[in-house]
Amino acid sequence: MSFKTRILNRIKELWKHKIFRYALILHSFYFLLSIVLFFLLYKEKNDFIIFYNVGDIFLNDIENLYSQTNYLWDFRYFPLSALFFIPYSILSFESAFVIFNIFNVLLNVLICIILYKTILLVRNKDHENDDKRVILYVCIYLMGLPHILNYIYGQINLYITLFILVSLYIFLKYEELKWQLIGSLILGIGIIIKPTAFFLIPFLIILKFDLENKKIKFDFSMTLIRLIGVILPVLLNFILFFIYPPLWKGFLDTNFTGNNPVALNFSFSITKLITNFCYFYNIPFNQLYVLVGVVCIVGGLGFIIFIIRRFEEDSIIYGFAFGITIMLLAYYDSWDHHLLNLTPILIIIIFNLPRHSEITNSIKPSLYFFNFFDLAFVGIWYLIYPLFPFNFEGTFFLLVSFYAILKYCLKSKKDQLAEDNKIEV
Amino acid sequence: MKYRLYLFSFFILSLVFSGVVLPVNAISYKTGVNENDELIWKCKVCNEAEMNLIFGLGWKNNSGIFQNLSRGTKMKWEINTVEVNETVNKIEFSIWYWTLNKNWGVQDNDSQITYLNNPKDYTEELNFSIYNSFVPFWFPIPVGEYMGGLDLNAWYDVDNRVLPTLNVDISKDAIGSGYPNKGIEIIAIYNDEGILNSYKLYIKGNVVIIDIALDFLPFYVIPSIILLFTVLSLGVIVYIIKKCKSIRLSTPNLK
Numbered sequence: 126m127s128f129k130t131r132i133l134n135r136i137k138e139l140w141k142h143k144i145f146r147y148a149l150i151l152h153s154f155y156f157l158l159s160i161v162l163f164f165l166l167y168k169e170k171n172d173f174i175i176f177y178n179v180g181d182i183f184l185n186d187i188e189n190l191y192s193q194t195n196y197l198w199d200f201r202y203f204p205l206s207a208l209f210f211i212p213y214s215i216l217s218f219e220s221a222f223v224i225f226n227i228f229n230v231l232l233n234v235l236i237c238i239i240l241y242k243t244i245l246l247v248r249n250k251d252h253e254n255d256d257k258r259v260i261l262y263v264c265i266y267l268m269g270l271p272h273i274l275n276y277i278y279g280q281i282n283l284y285i286t287l288f289i290l291v292s293l294y295i296f297l298k299y300e301e302l303k304w305q306l307i308g309s310l311i312l313g314i315g316i317i318i319k320p321t322a323f324f325l326i327p328f329l330i331i332l333k334f335d336l337e338n339k340k341i342k343f344d345f346s347m348t349l350i351r352l353i354g355v356i357l358p359v360l361l362n363f364i365l366f367f368i369y370p371p372l373w374k375g376f377l378d379t380n381f382t383g384n385n386p387v388a389l390n391f392s393f394s395i396t397k398l399i400t401n402f403c404y405f406y407n408i409p410f411n412q413l414y415v416l417v418g419v420v421c422i423v424g425g426l427g428f429i430i431f432i433i434r435r436f437e438e439d440s441i442i443y444g445f446a447f448g449i450t451i452m453l454l455a456y457y458d459s460w461d462h463h464l465l466n467l468t469p470i471l472i473i474i475i476f477n478l479p480r481h482s483e484i485t486n487s488i489k490p491s492l493y494f495f496n497f498f499d500l501a502f503v504g505i506w507y508l509i510y511p512l513f514p515f516n517f518e519g520t521f522f523l524l525v526s527f528y529a530i531l532k533y534c535l536k537s538k539k540d541q542l543a544e545d546n547k548i549e550v
Numbered sequence: 551m552k553y554r555l556y557l558f559s560f561f562i563l564s565l566v567f568s569g570v571v572l573p574v575n576a577i578s579y580k581t582g583v584n585e586n587d588e589l590i591w592k593c594k595v596c597n598e599a600e601m602n603l604i605f606g607l608g609w610k611n612n613s614g615i616f617q618n619l620s621r622g623t624k625m626k627w628e629i630n631t632v633e634v635n636e637t638v639n640k641i642e643f644s645i646w647y648w649t650l651n652k653n654w655g656v657q658d659n660d661s662q663i664t665y666l667n668n669p670k671d672y673t674e675e676l677n678f679s680i681y682n683s684f685v686p687f688w689f690p691i692p693v694g695e696y697m698g699g700l701d702l703n704a705w706y707d708v709d710n711r712v713l714p715t716l717n718v719d720i721s722k723d724a725i726g727s728g729y730p731n732k733g734i735e736i737i738a739i740y741n742d743e744g745i746l747n748s749y750k751l752y753i754k755g756n757v758v759i760i761d762i763a764l765d766f767l768p769f770y771v772i773p774s775i776i777l778l779f780t781v782l783s784l785g786v787i788v789y790i791i792k793k794c795k796s797i798r799l800s801t802p803n804l805k
Contacts, residue, residue, distance in 0.1 A: 169577075169695065170710070197698065198711055388737050390712040404737075407595055407750070407758040508774040510713075511747075511767055518782075 139260065148264035152272065156230055159276030163222055173222050173279025175200050180214030183207035187365075191375025201379050203362045204372055206318045209284070226276050232283040233272070237263050239290045240469050244476045246297055247439050251480045262472045269496040275462040281319055282465045288315030289322055289445065290469055296441045302350050309354025317358050321466055324452040326355055327428055328444030334433050387412055387457075391506040393499075393519030394459040395419050401514050412457065419455045427451050427527070434534035439477055443530055446470045450527045454520070461503055461519075464495040471495075471526065478533070487529035491522040579667055579690040581632050581639055582743030589627040589745055591687070593648060595761035596621045600753060604730045605682070614682035616648070617658075623648035624765060627687075628657070637671075639690040640664040665690050669699030677703045679725060683749065685716050685738040693744040713747075714740040 126134075139145045163171065175196045182190055183204070190207065193199050213221040244259050252258065275282055288311050295308035309329060315322045329351040331344035366373040389401050396412070396419045403410035427447040434440060449467045453459040471492045478485050499519050506516045583589070596619055601609050610616050615625075626646040633640040644657035663686065666672060678684050684705070690696045694710025702708070705724070707717040718736035723729070732753055741747040741764065751760035 193707075198709070388709065388713060388715045388717070388739055404750075407761055409756045409758075411756065505774065505778055508770055509778065512771050513775055 142257070142260055142264075144261055144264045148267040151268050152230075152233070155272045156226060156276055158273065159226060160223060162277050163279075164219070167277055168219075170197070171222075171278045172198070172281075173225060174218075176210045176225075176279065176281065177214055177218055177221055179207040180210035180212070184211060184214070188369050188371045189375075190372055191379050193379065199379055202319055203317050203359065204365045204376070205358075205362050209281075209318060222279055225279055229276060229283050232287055233267065236283065236287050236290060236469065237267060239287070239294055240266065240472065243290060243294045243297065243473055246294070247442065247473060247477045249477055249479050252476060253480075259476070262475065265492070265496060266468055266472060269465065269468060270500040271461045271464045271468075271495070274460070274500065275465055278462065280462050282321070282462050284318050285315050285321050286466050286469060288312060288318070289325070289449075289466060293441065293445055293470075293473075297439060302347065305347055305350050306354045309351040310358060313355040313358035316355070317362065321452060321463065322448070324424065324455075325445055325448035326352070327424075328431060328441070328448045329355060332432055333437065333440075336433050336435075389510060389514045390458065391503050391510075391516040392458045392460060393453075393516045393523070394456055395423065395454050395520060396457055397459070398515055398517060398520060400457070405514055416455060416457065420451070423454050423527070424451045427531070430531050430534045435536060436534075442470065442473055442477055443534060446474060446526070446530050450523055450530070454523055454527065459519070461500050464499060464519075467526075468492060468495055474530070482533075484529045484533045484536075487525055487532075491526040491529075494522045495519070577692065577695050579639055579665075579669075579692070579696055581634055581641060582691040582693070582741075582745065583629050583632065583641060583688065585629055585632055587629045589629070589687075590765040591625045591746070591762050592765040593619055593621055593623050593625075593760070593762050595758050596623075597759035600759040604732050604734060604753070604759075606729070606731075609682060612682070615687065616682045618648040619760075620648065620650075623650050625649075626654055630660075634667070637667055638664050639667050641688065663688055665696075669696050670701075672701060675701050675703045677705060683738075683751075684718050684720065684736055685746070685749065687746040689740060689744040691742065691744040693740045693742070696744075697740075716740070 175198055178196055179190070179200055182195055187204075189195060190204055191200065213225055216224065241256075241259060241263050244262070245256070248259075274280070292308040292312040292315070295304050295311070299305075299308075312322060312325060312329075316326075329348070331342075331348045331351075333342045334340070335342065366376070387400060387404070389404055390397065396416050399415050399419070400410055400412050402408070403415075427450070431440075431444055431447055434443070446467075449470060453463060453467060471488055475485050475488055475492070478488075499522075502516055502518045506514070598610075598620065610619050619625075625648045627643045629641055629643045631640075631642045633642075640662060642660070642662040645659045645661050646654050647658045667690075678686055681687075694708075694714040697708045697714060697716060698710055700708075705718050705720050707719070709715040709717060716736075716738040718738070719733075720730060720735075721733045722731065735752040735756075737748070737750045737752070738746055739748040745764060746762075747764045749760065749762040750758050753759055
């Protein structure tokens with residue numbers, strides 16, 4: 126059977142599922158809505174303007190890549206990320222936006238495929254044997270409201286999601302060192318595009334402390350390979366920094382002069398909730414110190430618990446979940462569309478846990494909140510910010526997910542076995 | 551099959567070229583205030599000692615926007631005329647300077663603000679140092695786009711991503727020797743009507759020495775907060791009840 130026939134047959138098969146039809150129609154609506162809203166309202170006020178300009182500046186005036194007067198909003202990413210946008214800068218702005226979003230739709234198709242394959246790879250043995258429920262959850266991802274903002278702003282989160290999922294799939298499927306290197310290289314390329322996945326790096330370290338037997342297990346060679354793989358693409362940027370010294374200064378000035386006071390926004394990170402509080406009540410603050418404090422507390426807690434986890438199999442999934450959750454809780458600006466990096470990982474966790482696990486009961490509400498309700502609270506923030514400028518609902522559900530993963534990591538083998546056997550009994 | 555392929559190609563191409571086909575209008579700027587509108591600002595913080603140190607003793611006695619400013623005082627504008635034509639956007643207003651007196655009495659001054667209708671029409675780099683506040687109290691709307699269109703000097707950074715905000719960073723001696731006597735930073739946030747909603751003047755260490763806010767709360771703010779917390783509280787109560795029920799059901803009957 127040819128590849129084309131196989132795909133057509135699979136689509137026909139999927140089309141029989143009502144939820145798949147709904148998801149496809151809804152997602153197409155999101156895409157078309159974003160195009161209409163772009164031309165009517167957001168043409169002069171979206172993130173894609175920056176990416177579009179970056180490609181052009183990279184080609185023609187690279188030394189001024191971080192000269193922020195060139196942009197509507199600050200360009201903060203690594204210089205090599207501009208390479209991804211060069212093809213778009215050749216087109217007219219409007220055509221580039223539409224093509225960029227068509228490409229975003231294609232990325233979503235790839236994300237769904239890799240999500241489906243990863244779920245089948247790590248699905249707990251007590252889940253249903255058919256793929257109905259897997260299709261349901263992949264469709265839930267596709268129906269997520271954060272896609273709307275992602276399309277309207279012309280954002281690049283889907284690239285990061287795809288790179289994270291592909292590297293996760295490789296880490297889970299292959300144990301050979303060469304594959305570990307390939308997986309981490311892919312993750313490194315994701316970090317170049319947008320440093321969202323930066324907090325995943327510590328969780329690539331294969332280190333486990335067995336609390337019961339007081340033994341440390343550390344796979345040095347695999348850890349080294351993974352770290353080299355993930356850092357290598359990032360280091361390539363330093364060639365550019367070396368050739369064009371103003372780039373290095375611009376990059377540092379843009380990213381690490383975080384000691385200025387900052388105005389309010391609806392980010393749901395703990396850091397932003399604290400700085401919003403300080404701004405609102407005129408408490409002197411330094412946002413860089415707040416960020417470092419939150420990273421140390423939340424990140425430190427996540428990393429320590431990850432090291433003393435009581436299981437080994439598929440632990441990388443939980444490491445990735447920790448990494449993204451920590452990033453969303455700690456970084457200044459965690460917005461609705463960034464949740465597209467987290468929701469696929471939560472879906473994978475739901476399938477990796479036993480079918481009726483208590484932990485799933487904590488993760489599911491968070492998944493549904495992120496997917497269908499969080500956007501509404503951004504709107505509510507605009508209504509109430511003069512008196513209450515805190516978008517804390519997303520933070521709450523992030524903390525619920527974080528707590529659930531912590532709990533799972535600390536669960537004793539006895540409890541896990543009892544949970545595994547619950548259905549069988 | 552070919553027919554479908556053509557249809558799909560046509561759909562994609564029409565999306566790609568929609569930018570060429572769809573008319574794109576230039577933004578027309580308006581005033582968000584109307585004649586007879588009253589605008590009142592309240593001063594929440596005023597560190598007079600620091601202000602004296604930074605701007606000299608005359609900072610609040612020079613008929614500027616900060617005249618008589620002190621903590622707890624209010625300032626009122628009453629819009630007299632609004633003029634919008636092809637070239638300018640202009641308001642004329644009466645002004646009652648900062649006072650603790652609740653009875654406003656006769657106005658202290660009459661003033662006007664004029665902007666060119668297209669922010670791109672300004673031929674020179676702009677700054678707002680004619681105001682003691684270094685930012686205007688009013689802009690044409692849409693305010694974010696108007697501010698973003700201005701060619702402001704290096705002191706200013708427009709951030710219209712979430713709330714239309716003008717960030718100002720003025721270093722020591724930037725205007726003249728000893729003026730200002732310390733580096734200052736300002737965050738000015740505007741509302742949808744182009745009116746200054748919040749003004750905070752910071753010194754080193756992010757310490758607020760002036761905090762001014764528009765003394766007006768949109769009608770929907772308090773009901774929205776009440777509704778939000780009611781719904782959240784109900785959610786928590788329903789969750790606790792459900793949890794208790796499930797615990798009761800799963801606990802074996804000891805009798």
